[in-house]
Amino acid sequence: MLAELSIRNFAIIDSLSVSFSKGLTVLTGETGAGKSIIIDAIGLLIGGRGSTEFVRYGTQKAEIEGLFHIHPGHRVYDKCEEFGITISDEDEMVVLKRDITENGKSICRVNGKLVTLSVLKEIGQALVDIHGQHETQYLMQPDKHLFLLDSFGDKDFKQELVSYESTFKDYKEINKQLSELSRNEQEIAQRIDLLEYQYQEIAGSNLIPDEDVKLEEEKRMLSNFERIHGSLQDAYHNLYGEGKALELVSSALADFSQVAALDESLKADEEQFGNSFYVLEELTYKIRDMFDSLEYNPERLNSIESRLDELSKLKRKYGSSVKEMIDYSEKIKKELELIQNKDNHIEELKKKQEKLIAKLEVSGKKLTKRRAETAKVLKNSIQQQLKELYMEKTKFEVVMKRIEDDQFLRTGLDSVEFYISPNPGEPLKPLSKVASGGELSRIILALKTIFSENQGITAIIFDEVDTGVSGRVAQAIAEKIYKVSIGSQVLCISHLPQVAAMSDTHLHISKDTLQGRTVTKVLTLKTDEKVNEIGRMISGVEITDLTRQHAQELLELAASIKKTS
Incomplete structure (x- = not known):
């Protein structure tokens, strides 16, 4: 509340x-x-x-x-x-x-x-x-009556409606694809030219996944060559050589091992100390190898910058990363294949369309049957409510009609409108045309009471x-x-x-x-x-x-x- x-x-x-x-x-x-x-x-x-x-x-x-x-x-x-x-x-x-x-x-x-x-x-x-x-006024709009009826449906009805809507969604998608493939020849020719140009431009660039990321990293290394070279050199010289860090740590390890030989409780610490020394020694050799392998290559730097510039121009048209451009290339390749083989695809889609139409017809009729059952229950419930509101002589009816053959709506095969006869002997007429303000208030209250x-x-x-x-x-x-x-x-x-x-x-x-x-x-x-x-x-x-x-x-x-x- x-x-x-x-x-x-x-x-x-x-x-x-x-x-x-x-x-x-x-x-x-x-x-x-x-x-x-x-x-x-x-x-x-x-x-x-x-x-x-x-x-x-x-x-x-x-x-x-x-x-x-x-x-x-x-x-x-x-x-x-x-x-x-x-x-x-x-x-x-x-x-x-x-x-x-x-x-x-x-x-x-x-x-x-x-x-x-x-x-x-x-x-x-x-x-x-x-x-x-x-x-x-909502009640006066016949196109809203179907929604009101469906709101009253039970669990089985709603499951039938969901099933129909799922099939209808597939049907609409097939229709959309057929419509796209049935465009006039000039539009299709222009589309093929555009897609072929885009595909060739991307394919001709020989894109490699994540190459932009790797090239940016390599560019950063080459652009900072002197700083990296100097820092690695200093680090190596501080670690390796007579009187340097590695030799001092080795000497300290030897001293600590002598103490550990006399005190069993230090064995674990000695092992950890030794492991740390070997890690430091391995890192020292790695720094040396990195230092020795460094080579400044201005031509390589120019080549990287040129390639990154080329990728940047492509990104402005086809995606924010190399991966997105490759994905886009695959997408247009499939579309090209679809258009160039459109007659075969149209034939396949029409076969699928026929199956979906048959499925919609079956599912729609099941939905109509469930809806008719729901309409009967709703009618009886509203009649009872109206009786309690001193409209016992009023007749209420849910009129269902089949929409045109071969036509399907998202809601099924039916149109629905509420009809009433306020006075005995009068024929049923659309609610929107004969109900007074007081009658509408009571009918909407009856609906609210039920819902x-x-x-x-x-x-x-x-x-x-x-x-x-x-x-x-x-x-x-x-x-x-x-x-x-x-x-x-x-x-x-x-x-x-x-x-x-x-x-x-x-x-x-x-x-x-x-x-x-x-x-x-x-x-x-x-x-x-x-x-x-x-x-x-x-x-x-x-x-x-x-x-x-x-x-x-x-x-x-x-x-x-x-x-x-």
Whole structure:
């Protein structure tokens, strides 16, 4: 669940810290007090699109931070592991943080680690699901219905979908290769000329793996010949000769051996001393050999510099190292072979394409069958939910159609659209054309109720889902939202007293003017305060004893419903 939200310099919010509890939290207050701004902040925290308009006037950046408690096995663990983010097994929490600067840039962190906005979005949307008024528009777009249906699919369905998508990916790759090989003759001839020139230039350079590294090392040696020569000479003369280091160490070893012959405890030290002497002696002879083999060759140095210059020019065109240039040469060699033998390759690719088409057809039909089964379960589930929302006479149907023959989509062979018949005797028609605002609110709530049981979302946020409803429908929506909150934390902005009465926690949002600036305040209402706020929601500005009595009755009814839920 979302346990803590901290907001600074965001829109009209100066500084605000809100603690949230389990169950249903309802946010109420006058229009413009800042209720939706808090939800907007949460939306940005989970990767929503930012804007400089969110940064409070006169400040450099807006800061939003949220603390989420998660249960073991939550899918966010896999998401965080995928991006190298650690979640402590002891704390079982995720901290999301997002700053938006005055120039519109975002700085995102998850558990203190800097991440991209896309990573923040992936992790954030595994924690929070926000349903605002705009989602009814989402429901009005038929091309989104397939996604909603597939989201409801079980494990077997999702495995079938993954299998189909894998085959489809291979099919698209074959089509791409065929398209490239089917370009017009002039393009192909120009491509062959370019590739042959590049290949011949690289091949003619007789590249040797790592030769640039070895040549740079040899150049460094020759360029520093005098310094190396002098240093080796000095080192050898200091080690070898009468009265020099090697002779002195040899004499010291002889003296120490005499002592070790009398003291058995020094035998190991004598052996180590001897080994060290022999290592030093071997190193002395190696220095001598290096010194003797050194020969300054200005012609070789010129040759190396010329070769490195040649390699440098090639690198500017074909790769940053000799290895990359050799790899590129192999790549264009294969492409040349492919183009020059394109007729054979096209024939082979077409055979593969035919096999993939047949495989897609089989896999697609299996997917369609699974999808039809899923559609039937979804239909029955939504019908039950709508019945509980006083839409028992409404018929809901998932209409599936086969796309054109020999056509394949990444999602399968089907198009999907939701149809409803709001009134008895009326034919089923596309949801997008016949549903009213109140009906759309109830349908989306029905979908959320169903999906929340399967998606494992930590927090679900409803932003004024009660638009366009009243009376007993409002009470049904209140009860439905509360039932969702039993399995997942729910935050809800509402203007309905019935919804406010069902809350486990009631937050009142207000705004005030302080030192000439607007500030937003959040107050957790106690029982008496809750009665007054619900009374205000019922009657408006003036709260009478009768409205307080009505508010008290709503709270008592809510308490009774909660006991039986």
